Amino acid sequence: MITLIGKPGCHLCDEAREVVSRVAGELGVPWEERDILQDEELYRKYWEQIPVTLIDGRQHDFWRVDEKRLRAALEK
Template structure:
């Protein structure tokens, strides 16, 4: 078995935000930087386009999920995110 076969699957970060949200822009910058350093994937979802996300998170955006579980909201700590992606 080669080294690539033994690695854990890549983690995925999801940013839930909305257009025109300054904190979302700041969170995105942090996520892009940390994901590029760790090799994790990321995606962004617009809370206005998903009624369930809106119901769950509208008071907390931006919300950051790691592999579908809530990791952070409002502000993203780069060190904490890096630890979650590499741990």
């Protein structure tokens, strides 16, 4: 499971969403998006790092999503 943490109006989040959506779709991996503006705990933890990607609840990347790195982590 991939979790993308971001917020509306964030251009890096938009780019990350495209990569996550494409990779998850191709590999058949479920994913969700969480908005830091709707969750105080996520905001406190990640506000300087968005977008953040988690794989199975563990932080994988922040600021940018590297497609090759994401694929490699999911194919393990």
